[in-house]
Amino acid sequence: MNGTHLTRRTLLAGATAVALGAAAGRAAAAEPAEVPSLWREFTRTPFTHPQIPYVGRAGCRTRGHGRVVADVTDYGAVPDGTTDCAPAINRALAAAGRAGGGTVTVPPGTFRIDDVIRIGDSGVVLRGAGSGRTTLYATKNLTELIGVYGSRYGGDKSAWSWAGGLIWLAPSARWDSLVAAIRSRAWPFEGWTGNKRDEWAPLTAVEPARQGSWTVTVADPEGLRPGRLVLLRLADDPAHTLLQHMAGGGPGPAAYSWDDKTKLLSYVPYEWPVRSTRIRGRRITLERPLPLDIRPEWNPQLTTHVQELTGSGVEGLTLEAVETPQSPHLLDKGYNGVVLQCAYDCWVDDVTVTNVDNGFGLVAASVCTLRRTRVAGRGSHHPYFCREGSHDNLIEDFTIEQRTVPAPPNTQLHGINVEGLSSHNVWSRGRMEMGTFDSHRGLPFGNVRTDITVNNNGRHGGDANAGPLFGARFTHWNIRVTNGRAGLMKIDGLAPYSATAGLNTVTEFDQTDVPDFTGDLHSRLELYGTAGAVRPRNLYDAQRELLR
Numbered sequence: 001m002n003g004t005h006l007t008r009r010t011l012l013a014g015a016t017a018v019a020l021g022a023a024a025g026r027a028a029a030a031e032p033a034e035v036p037s038l039w040r041e042f043t044r045t046p047f048t049h050p051q052i053p054y055v056g057r058a059g060c061r062t063r064g065h066g067r068v069v070a071d072v073t074d075y076g077a078v079p080d081g082t083t084d085c086a087p088a089i090n091r092a093l094a095a096a097g098r099a100g101g102g103t104v105t106v107p108p109g110t111f112r113i114d115d116v117i118r119i120g121d122s123g124v125v126l127r128g129a130g131s132g133r134t135t136l137y138a139t140k141n142l143t144e145l146i147g148v149y150g151s152r153y154g155g156d157k158s159a160w161s162w163a164g165g166l167i168w169l170a171p172s173a174r175w176d177s178l179v180a181a182i183r184s185r186a187w188p189f190e191g192w193t194g195n196k197r198d199e200w201a202p203l204t205a206v207e208p209a210r211q212g213s214w215t216v217t218v219a220d221p222e223g224l225r226p227g228r229l230v231l232l233r234l235a236d237d238p239a240h241t242l243l244q245h246m247a248g249g250g251p252g253p254a255a256y257s258w259d260d261k262t263k264l265l266s267y268v269p270y271e272w273p274v275r276s277t278r279i280r281g282r283r284i285t286l287e288r289p290l291p292l293d294i295r296p297e298w299n300p301q302l303t304t305h306v307q308e309l310t311g312s313g314v315e316g317l318t319l320e321a322v323e324t325p326q327s328p329h330l331l332d333k334g335y336n337g338v339v340l341q342c343a344y345d346c347w348v349d350d351v352t353v354t355n356v357d358n359g360f361g362l363v364a365a366s367v368c369t370l371r372r373t374r375v376a377g378r379g380s381h382h383p384y385f386c387r388e389g390s391h392d393n394l395i396e397d398f399t400i401e402q403r404t405v406p407a408p409p410n411t412q413l414h415g416i417n418v419e420g421l422s423s424h425n426v427w428s429r430g431r432m433e434m435g436t437f438d439s440h441r442g443l444p445f446g447n448v449r450t451d452i453t454v455n456n457n458g459r460h461g462g463d464a465n466a467g468p469l470f471g472a473r474f475t476h477w478n479i480r481v482t483n484g485r486a487g488l489m490k491i492d493g494l495a496p497y498s499a500t501a502g503l504n505t506v507t508e509f510d511q512t513d514v515p516d517f518t519g520d521l522h523s524r525l526e527l528y529g530t531a532g533a534v535r536p537r538n539l540y541d542a543q544r545e546l547l548r
Contacts, residue, residue: 033535036501036526043546047212047289050248051499051524053446053473054212056543057288058426059369059394060347062311066123069102070095072111079109081137086115089126089136097121097172106317108133113166114140120172122310128317131352131374135318138166141357142334146179149334152187153263153463161332162385163190165339165361167319171309174342191364191388192231192271192305192342199306203230206300212289217282218302224284226276229344231305232290234298235269242268242298246421246445248472248497252517256468264443264467267421271389273305273344273366288392291423291446306342313347314338321355326379329412332357337375340365352376359383359400362390362425370395379403383435385417386425387442393425394540402433402455414438415458418447419466427452428540436460437476437488439495445471450539451478456485459511468516470495477539478502480531487511492525501526502534 042049046056070092073079077088089111092104101123108129113136119126128134142149142164149159168175174194181188181195188195203224207217224230236242240258247253258264270292278285294300321335337353339361340346347369353359354377360370362385373395375383383400386393400415407413415435416427419442426447432454441462460469474495479502481489486506491498494515505528515521527534536542 032533034527034530034533035535038499038501038524038526039536039542046543046546048210050497050522051473052475052539053424053448054289054543055392055424055426055446055448055540056547058367058392058424058540060345060367062345066102066125068105069099071105071107073107077106077111079107079111081110081112083112084114085111086113086117089113089117090115093117093119093124093126094121096124101311103127106134110135110137112137112139116142116145117167118172118175119167119169119312119314120175120309122308122312125313125315126167126317127315130316131318131350134316135320136167138319138321138335142166142336144333147183149182150185150187152189157330158332158334159187160334160336160357161330161381162358162387163339163361163363164334165336166321167314167338168341169309169312169314169339169343169346170341171307174306190341192273194306200231200233200303203302203304206232206294206302208296209290209294211291211293214289215283215285216290216294218284219282221279221282221284224276224279224302226279229273229275229305229308229310230302232272232274233269233301233303234292234294236265237297241295242270243443243467245293246443246471247468247517248522250519250522252496252519252521256517258467261465261467263463263465264441267389267442270421271305272391273308291391309343310345312343313349314351315349316351318352318354319356320377321353323355323378325408326381326411327357328410329381332381336361339363340368343368347371348373356380358385360385360395362386362393364388364390365393366391368393370398372397374399374401376401377403378405379407379411379413381412382414382417384415386422387417387420387440388422389420390422391424394428395426395430396428396540398427398430400432400435412461413458414440414461416449418444419462420444423447426450426540428538430454434458439469439474439488441466441469443467443471446473448475448477448539449479450475451537453480453482454489455482456487456489457483460488460513469513470498470516472497474498475539476500476503478532478534478537480504481506485509487513490525490528492523493521495523496521498523499526500524500528502530502532503528504531505529
């Protein structure tokens with residue numbers, strides 16, 4: 001793999017020209033196109049650039065839709081808008097799972113659902129006739145269906161404010177354990193290693209390696225095989241050098257107070273799911289380059305995890321929740337949309353959610369794609385959320401529509417959220433009629449927002465004990481802010497070792513943030529005051545073209 005990529009890099013000049021030409025051809029720029037020096041630097045060091053992360057492998061790889069194995073009407077679903085069709089739909093999905101996977105179709109019409117729609121088996125796809133033709137009409141919320149869900153960090157918050165969906169993609173065993181924990185009020189961790197983060201076993205130690213490497217050397221390859229999903233697990237040390245590394249290192253992160261960030265510290269060890277593509281002796285080639293250095297003081301190892309959901313998806317439908325007033329902040333009842341949890345290489349395509357508390361969620365999900373998704377209706381708390389160590393996901397061609405009713409008092413609007421050590425996620429080609437770029441503390445790093453138009457009227461969230469808003473290598477590239485508000489858009493003064501390129505002129509008002517780290521942030525600002533002039537226009541598309 002390394003040799004292949006080195007060979008490709010001898011062709012970078014030609015690939016760069018292709019990427020820039022394609023981007024210029026797609027866009028009618030308001031100003032003459034300009035190529036920032038950041039891009040030219042990136043083409044020379046795409047996996048190790050200090051400010052721009054490599055995200056060219058974000059998103060699902062499979063998109064294998066499988067054969068059609070059932071139609072929900074064969075299991076008793078009726079598109080009359082009054083019959084509860086959730087049992088029939090779930091029976092059809094379970095049958096597809098027992099058959100080893102396949103597509104379950106939902107014809108045009110409105111299907112009432114009074115329960116959660118669950119995809120718990122790999123290779124199962126729920127496919128409607130299109131988001132404008134097939135509607136699932138949800139009448140109940142997750143508090144009614146599953147129970148009160150409190151926060152593991154205490155207080156009176158409802159965890160349905162950031163977890164769970166009325167369409168929920170998660171491995172069946174993981175979903176069952178989560179529901180059992182919630183009903184017993186043993187508020188769980190939600191990620192790859194179980195409710196108590198203890199469902200894992202070591203496979204092998206990993207030798208030191210550098211960020212951007214496609215290969216690692218392990219102590220013992222006996223338990224590994226090509227294609228197997230494993231976790232790269234990195235523990236922090238008493239000096240918090242792992243967290244400092246995620247923040248770019250240097251005097252600022254070294255001087256930061258890490259010990260009192262109890263919520264942030266609950267997110268480590270850092271867990272990065274990855275598959276290998278080749279094993280030669282003790283040398284393992286990975287499907288994506290390392291997001292961080294591997295150092296001995298962090299006890300690096302490859303481990304097992306709960307069984308993943310993979311190759312599953314939802315397509316071509318609208319999930320409409322019964323319209324109720326939006327709840328006060330952090331007291332959501334759980335009229336939530338579509339959530340992918342402990343999912344790897346899964347997708348959502350051509351799906352609209354309306355009148356939801358929270359729209360689309362990635363919870364300990366990796367290498368998944370949300371494409372052509374839309375949040376509409378009465379307004380939501382988190383239109384999109386990405387948390388609990390979610391990595392390498394792609395959200396593209398997305399829309400957050402203007403709310404249809406005024407926001408009730410004491411509610412909150414975020415936007416496209418990322419938190420909880422989530423890394424190398426991409427938001428691309430978006431139209432946000434409301435909301436903001438919500439870095440929700442929890443030290444997310446290496447994330448990209450590109451080619452987005454935003455009416456920047458939301459606010460970020462996150463408890464103070466969750467730590468910094470930004471780690472290193474955040475990039476905002478070709479962002480058009482329609483109301484001129486700077487907050488969380490122009491990040492050269494906020495995010496360490498990060499980049500803002502191609503942003504129209506903005507000013508500070510409403511929520512004004514200060515950097516978490518002192519001193520020089522080593523962040524870059526280029527082509528500021530422009531609107532659509534930066535080339536390449538879309539950073540993610542250009543990275544994919546660069547090393548295709």
